[in-house]
Amino acid sequence: xxxxxxxxxxxxxxxxxxxxxxxxxxxxxxxxxxxxxxxxxxxxxxxxxxxxxxxxxxxxxxxxxxxxxxxxxxxxxxxxxxxxxxxxxxxxxxxxxxxxxxxxxxxxxxxxxxxxxxxxxxxxxxxxxxxxxxxxxxxxxxxxxxxxxxxxxxxxxxxxxxxxxxxxxxxxxxxxxxxxxxxxxxxxxxxxxxxxxxxxxxxxxxxxxxxxxxxxxxxxxxxxxxxxxxxxxxxxxxxxxxxxxxxxxxxxxxxxxxxxxxxxxxxxxxxxxxxxxxxxxxxxxxxxxxxxxxxxxxxxxxxxxxxxxxxxxxxxxxxxxxxxxxxxxxxxxxxxxxxxxxxxxxxxxxxxxxxxxxxxxxxxxxxxxxxxxxxxxxxxxxxxxxxxxxxxxxxxxxxxxxxxxxxxxxxxxxxxxxxxxxxxxxxxxxxxxxxxxxxxxxxxxxxxxxxxxxxxxxxxxxxxxxxxxxxxxxxxxxxxxxxxxxxxxxxxxxxxxxxxxxxxxxxxxxxxxxxxxxxxxxxxxxxxxxxxxxxxxxxxxxxxxxxxxxxxxxxxxxxxxxxxxxxxxxxxxxxx
Numbered sequence: 001x002x003x004x005x006x007x008x009x010x011x012x013x014x015x016x017x018x019x020x021x022x023x024x025x026x027x028x029x030x031x032x033x034x035x036x037x038x039x040x041x042x043x044x045x046x047x048x049x050x051x052x053x054x055x056x057x058x059x060x061x062x063x064x065x066x067x068x069x070x071x072x073x074x075x076x077x078x079x080x081x082x083x084x085x086x087x088x089x090x091x092x093x094x095x096x097x098x099x100x101x102x103x104x105x106x107x108x109x110x111x112x113x114x115x116x117x118x119x120x121x122x123x124x125x126x127x128x129x130x131x132x133x134x135x136x137x138x139x140x141x142x143x144x145x146x147x148x149x150x151x152x153x154x155x156x157x158x159x160x161x162x163x164x165x166x167x168x169x170x171x172x173x174x175x176x177x178x179x180x181x182x183x184x185x186x187x188x189x190x191x192x193x194x195x196x197x198x199x200x201x202x203x204x205x206x207x208x209x210x211x212x213x214x215x216x217x218x219x220x221x222x223x224x225x226x227x228x229x230x231x232x233x234x235x236x237x238x239x240x241x242x243x244x245x246x247x248x249x250x251x252x253x254x255x256x257x258x259x260x261x262x263x264x265x266x267x268x269x270x271x272x273x274x275x276x277x278x279x280x281x282x283x284x285x286x287x288x289x290x291x292x293x294x295x296x297x298x299x300x301x302x303x304x305x306x307x308x309x310x311x312x313x314x315x316x317x318x319x320x321x322x323x324x325x326x327x328x329x330x331x332x333x334x335x336x337x338x339x340x341x342x343x344x345x346x347x348x349x350x351x352x353x354x355x356x357x358x359x360x361x362x363x364x365x366x367x368x369x370x371x372x373x374x375x376x377x378x379x380x381x382x383x384x385x386x387x388x389x390x391x392x393x394x395x396x397x398x399x400x401x402x403x404x405x406x407x408x409x410x411x412x413x414x415x416x417x418x419x420x421x422x423x424x425x426x427x428x429x430x431x432x433x434x435x436x437x438x439x440x441x442x443x444x445x446x447x448x449x450x451x452x453x454x455x456x457x458x459x460x461x462x463x464x465x466x467x468x469x470x471x472x473x474x475x476x477x478x479x480x481x482x483x484x485x486x487x488x489x490x491x492x493x494x495x496x497x498x499x500x501x502x503x504x505x506x507x508x509x510x511x512x513x514x515x516x517x518x519x520x521x522x523x524x525x526x527x528x529x530x531x532x533x534x535x536x537x538x539x540x541x542x543x544x545x546x547x548x549x550x551x552x553x554x555x556x557x558x559x560x561x562x563x564x565x566x567x568x569x570x571x572x573x574x575x576x
Contacts, residue, residue, distance in 0.1 A: 021042050027041070035061065040057050049077060072091060074088050145202060164190060253270040253273075253355040257337075264284060274331070277326070431472070443489070455498075464565075468543070483496060487517045505564065513561040519556070546561045
């Protein structure tokens, strides 16, 4: 094309060659024989480097390269204004005296064989989709990931056959949305490889590419086998979910306390519930926990437990009372955790643990202990009562049959009173229930003072504690038995009116109880005191501390009792 002499590139050539050189759409330069000078540069190269047409003639190559040595490949060249531009250089001609120079974009400038090796090392395979042929060209690594022969192109229709139902439509919608905004996209999907039937999970990234005039010519991107990573991620998520379900069922709060910052992270909603915090209230650190939330009497033991766990590198387990923020109530918590260290010989950086609100359990345990003590006391008193019943019944009975009848009746009454006590929430016996159980077999019972019936009950609801329910129950039994044998219930015309009221006084008020009989046989004072009479006088006086008055008027027997009610123990209430 040239003789590379002193006559320029067109010497010895026709106008056609000159026109081709000047009008080429890529940069062209002709070097001197020693390669030190640019003899001529075409208009495209001059424009690329910011020089006027012909401005590169006889310019030293070093002016364009700076510290770089001329070589094939991508390198920075210096423009007329001193700025750098990345160009791709390729030698041409028989002796390499002609340079072909093209501009490259930043992405292409950064790409090299080493970059491709790095992509492969990262498990990334490259792909390109050509709009004109609708073919998908795969790199060796991409083909290996997707299960296709290296160097072979494929189509979307082939790949979609390995996708689960619904996946092709999801992917196409995602890609169309990205194309509409002319942006990048990414997705994950499961794919059954055609080559070996193995199911893999792939991560795909892509973006559109454009040709001259901005017309979209296809897409390029990368694909990666993320099966192991996703399975590990899903496994961790599943374990985390199982942990959250287990702690939710167990009603455990999960927390992390970062020691250096004295900051806490509450991992689930239960922590906020236990401490009575709303999410906007935030969490609390150790300082606020010890001196603002924890009961002062529990601070020493909690701090000692923390110190012991730190010193012995063991599990922290402590209990204390906290004031719940939402309502100010004191709640008892169990706290367990373990300190984590970055290295065996370094101080711990954080505490990971769980918290349980055990207030209800502790109250239940205390109530259970109380009820056991109550049961022991009740059994002891019951046995003493049975012993007294046996002795007194035997002394007053006139025959074996009369002994049996009186003894069994009294034992049944005692058993019924205990059954009422056991079934009641407060471990108390309702006075009206005790009366109904004894009197109902004899006649219909009317309620209220204004009613007219053979048996009338009138009084408010009164719960009798166990220590007075048993003797009062026995007294009601004796009154009913005496009325059935000798008094108002022994004929068809007798009536019984039982009234009671609660009066002020005593630990929990005074019970005024009145039993009045009428219409029965004419009453005569007893010639001797039987067991029933002794029980009414002695047991009520001794065990109930009651003031008892009995009258034997001819028109009917009457008894009045004024008894102090013991204070009710809230700990015995399972609903408190």
